Structure formats: structure tokens, C-alpha cells
Amino acid sequence: MRTLLPLTALLSGCAMSVSSSAPDPAPGAAVAGTLVVDLIDGTSLEAARGATGLALEWVHPLSEDEALALVQVPDLAAAAAAIVENPLVEVAEPSVAVSALGYPDDPLWPQQWNMRVVGAASGWRAGAGAGAIVAVIDTGVSPVPDLASTKLLPGVSTVPGEPSAEDVNGHGTHVAGTIAQSTDNGVGVVGVAPAATVLPVKALSAQGGGRSEWIATAIDEAVDQGAHIINMSLGGGYSGVIANAVAKAQSAGVLVVAAAGNTGREGVSYPAALPGVIGVSAVGPDDALAHYSSWGDGVVLSAPGGDTRIAGGGILQDTVQGREGHAFLEFQGTSMAAPHVAGAAAVLWQPAGGDPTAVADALVAGARDLGPSGFDPRYGHGRLDLAASLRALGTGHNGRLFLAGGLVALLLAGLGGAGRRGRGAAVMAVTGAACAGGLFFLPQLPLAPSRWTVLLSRPLLQWPATLLPEALASNPVVLSALVPVAITFLLGPTRTLGPVVAGVCAGVGTHMAWAAVTGGLEVWPLHGWPGQAWLGVNGAAALLCAVATVGVGRMRDRDEAST
Numbered sequence: 001m002r003t004l005l006p007l008t009a010l011l012s013g014c015a016m017s018v019s020s021s022a023p024d025p026a027p028g029a030a031v032a033g034t035l036v037v038d039l040i041d042g043t044s045l046e047a048a049r050g051a052t053g054l055a056l057e058w059v060h061p062l063s064e065d066e067a068l069a070l071v072q073v074p075d076l077a078a079a080a081a082a083i084v085e086n087p088l089v090e091v092a093e094p095s096v097a098v099s100a101l102g103y104p105d106d107p108l109w110p111q112q113w114n115m116r117v118v119g120a121a122s123g124w125r126a127g128a129g130a131g132a133i134v135a136v137i138d139t140g141v142s143p144v145p146d147l148a149s150t151k152l153l154p155g156v157s158t159v160p161g162e163p164s165a166e167d168v169n170g171h172g173t174h175v176a177g178t179i180a181q182s183t184d185n186g187v188g189v190v191g192v193a194p195a196a197t198v199l200p201v202k203a204l205s206a207q208g209g210g211r212s213e214w215i216a217t218a219i220d221e222a223v224d225q226g227a228h229i230i231n232m233s234l235g236g237g238y239s240g241v242i243a244n245a246v247a248k249a250q251s252a253g254v255l256v257v258a259a260a261g262n263t264g265r266e267g268v269s270y271p272a273a274l275p276g277v278i279g280v281s282a283v284g285p286d287d288a289l290a291h292y293s294s295w296g297d298g299v300v301l302s303a304p305g306g307d308t309r310i311a312g313g314g315i316l317q318d319t320v321q322g323r324e325g326h327a328f329l330e331f332q333g334t335s336m337a338a339p340h341v342a343g344a345a346a347v348l349w350q351p352a353g354g355d356p357t358a359v360a361d362a363l364v365a366g367a368r369d370l371g372p373s374g375f376d377p378r379y380g381h382g383r384l385d386l387a388a389s390l391r392a393l394g395t396g397h398n399g400r401l402f403l404a405g406g407l408v409a410l411l412l413a414g415l416g417g418a419g420r421r422g423r424g425a426a427v428m429a430v431t432g433a434a435c436a437g438g439l440f441f442l443p444q445l446p447l448a449p450s451r452w453t454v455l456l457s458r459p460l461l462q463w464p465a466t467l468l469p470e471a472l473a474s475n476p477v478v479l480s481a482l483v484p485v486a487i488t489f490l491l492g493p494t495r496t497l498g499p500v501v502a503g504v505c506a507g508v509g510t511h512m513a514w515a516a517v518t519g520g521l522e523v524w525p526l527h528g529w530p531g532q533a534w535l536g537v538n539g540a541a542a543l544l545c546a547v548a549t550v551g552v553g554r555m556r557d558r559d560e561a562s563t
């Protein structure tokens, strides 16, 4: 049976254009005519206007609680001097242009309340989604200027008569922007997972409508092209062919995220309501369920979908406008909420070892509970919080590895008789823990994102996946005891490096043994038990290297003591 039903892009209400065409003044220069006034917290706009005689406005809807206002005046110095003694005024000074020294340097990032709410910056420090492929099943994706440094695959279209994956509607490009907008590129806005690869799959027409068979084909094709995560900001009634395609994608290890719908009533649309799909409802800037958001069975998480009735309350991304143009537009809808979750899943993908269950668990564990305590049909497990999800993943998966690596190293230090030198055992334990689980807490610290914070936050066995092409990273030679054996022979016998070498061997060996039991590391092409057996044998070899290094150090100490 072939079901025909209306599947549409879940976009609610109108888009608002945000212009940013005024030329930027030089960094450090006063912005002509703009006086910024910081008032005593709690001052009302009326009181401030009355006391200063100036037509003050809040800098931003969010700056009311800090009582930060601005006004356009012809003579900045005179206006500042006239009010600086006023008891309600803490600071009065010209607005000063700030250069792009901070991170990120995207000029419209201050307007993206949604990215701050979901903790996007923690995600950038954790690798920004590198190594994850996110299929955007939508109206297509066009390479607008603020996707210039984003990895976009050529894509595919399943819409009859529309062979190109180019987007002429604007919906799909906006969704792709939330997932992976080029970030810290000095242009426009930011995305949740700017290092992720986007696979455009056009399954909705130029008008934003689709058919169940177009969507089902798109899901199959996304899986065939290697997608790890599928985002569907679309919905309609139940379809058996879509349910089949989703089930096949899930059994191939793909995480499926979908928008809950924009009815404003109970009843989640399909495919969001399908089992195992992460259905996403929408919240506005006030963290309350958006007026348009559907809710009910099938909502797993909520995420910012925006509210364009509030100034600056929509979700701002770069998208196509007109035939050849583009614009930074504010949209609202559960369509805008779902890609925040898909982007967060991309960030978690590599740290979770590509395990979709671990990713989904971390998303749920980190979600900030809203509404009635615990799981509820409006917010699901809560509103997306990527920073907390990274913490949950760290203290969960990698935290357990960290602990196991440290304990195994201590045990082997004792077995090898390193007890006489407590410092050596301590160095070995710390190194073992750090190599097995990584310094998983690093992304939580307020550090500028760098390759080093990403590398150091991950287990040593995940470094190849971070540094090498995917085909090489899971190679059995890379995932072997080669490095532990080599450093044991080269550096193990030295006094200063011995405990570090033993710790590295213990940490790597622990992780391999763990993965041999749980199947948490993919060894290509040894799928299933051959890969796990390979990891078991190599893990045992690495642990033996640790014992041997400790033993050699102990013999050296004995020799020195007897002479």
C-alpha cells in the first residue's frame, strides 16, 4: 500500500529580516552618536528617561535586568557629562567598536540567545561535531556565504522534477545553518556543530511540501551515503514506508531527530512520534513551550524554536532569499528546534565513540528539566543543554574509563612491585587514567577552543579518529598494541619516563579490553567478534607491556641499591 499524505516543512509564522548593512567603525573608535548608559540594576525605563531627560531604550530585551540602555544623541560628550552625576547612572559613555578578538568573531552571534541557551560554546571546545555526518532531509541546502567554511556534501534530491539538492525555499538552508553554520569566520552567525559534515537530501519541494515515498527514499539514501544523524524538520500523518525506512536507519546505527509539529496542540506529528526517534518540541526565549509547538507522546526533548512575536526572539541563521540572494533571517518553529538537537548529537558523536545509544542517553541525561518535575509530554526529558550532555557523557562513558584506567595502572604498579617508589605508582595511575578516559572535564573549563583541548579531552584511542581520515582511524594497525610495544622498548627502561610509559600502556590496554567486552570501538574491516577479539589480544599485550616496564624499573632500582 502506498500512502499519500501531506508532509510539510514545520515552519511557523513569518520570517523577519535582520539588516546589518551599516559599515563597521574601526576597532576602538566611538560609534557615531550612540551613548550607552548603564543604570543601577532594577531601574525602570520610565524612571531612567525621567531622570536623564533622554529617550533611552534597552540595548537588547535581555539587558533589562542589567539596566543597560542606549540613546542616539548629536553631541556624545555633552550628553554624557550632563547625566554622569545622576545617582541612577553607573556608567555613561560612547558605544565603542570592538574588534574580532573574542571567540567566536561572528558579528551577529550576540543576537543568538538560542546558541547560548543550549551551551553551543562547550560543543565547539569538544570538537564541534568533527567526524559526524548529518543528513538534512528538507527543501535542500544552498551554499550561502555563511556556509562557506562548512563541509557540505553534494547531496541528492528525491523530489520528482527537482533534480538538484539546491534550496530555493530557504527552509532547509536555515535548518542546516543551525546545525553547522560556519562559525568564527567573521561572518554572520554561528551553528551548534560547525565542524560537522552536512549531507543535503532534498525531499521537500520548492514550496516546502513532500510525499511519504520521497521522504522514505531520502532516509534510505542518507543511510547509504554514510549519515550518522538524520534531521527531519518536517511532519505529517503516519506512513508505513517512512516507519520502515526509519527502523532500517536505526538498525544501521543512525540517530534520527525530528520536529514535533506546529499545531500548538497535543498530538505529535510523524516521523517525530515514531519509536526511537528523538521528537523535539520548541521553546521560546523565556524557556516556556512555544505557542505554536505540538506536544504529547513522542516528545523526547525540547529546544529553542524561537518566538518572532518578541523582538530578537526568533532563530537567526543565514539562508537563501530571492533567486540568487541570501539574508540573515529569524524563523520560528519546531523545524528550528530539531536541528539544535541534531547539531548537539553531532558534537557528542565522536566523543561517544559513534554509539547512537550513548549519544541519545547523553542528550537526555543533560537535558534541563522544565515544567512539571521529570519527564513530561510538553518538554520531554527537558530542554537541550549540550554543556550538561557533554558532562554527562564525560562522567558516564569516559569518566568510567578514566577511573578504570587509573585503577588498572595502580594494580599493575603493585603487581610489578613498584611499591617502593610511591611517586612512580602515582605517575603511572594518573597517566593511565588520562590515556584511558581522556581529561573529559576539559570542555567544561572556559578555555578557547583548540585542537589541544579537543585531543586532551578524549581517550588516547580516540586520537586517530580526531587526527586521521575516517578510513585510516579505525584500521587494525592503528587500533593495536603497536605504540605501547614501541614505547616500551624505546623509552620504558629510562628512569624518568618509565612510569609514564607504563601508565600509557595500562591506559590504552584498559580501553582496548573495555572495548573488547562492550564492542565500543569499531575496527575496520573486522566487524563484530573478530574486531573485539583483536582488541582483546592487543589490550592484553599493552597491559603486559605495562607490567614489563614496571618490572624493569624495579630490577634497576634493586641493582642500584645493591651496588
Ligand SMILES: [Ca+2]
Residues within 6 Å of the ligand: 106, 146, 181, 182, 183, 184, 185, 186, 187, 188, 189, 190
Ligand atoms: Ca558565521
Ligand SMILES: [Ca+2]
Residues within 6 Å of the ligand: 369, 370, 371, 372, 373, 374, 375, 376, 379, 380, 381, 382
Ligand atoms: Ca519536566
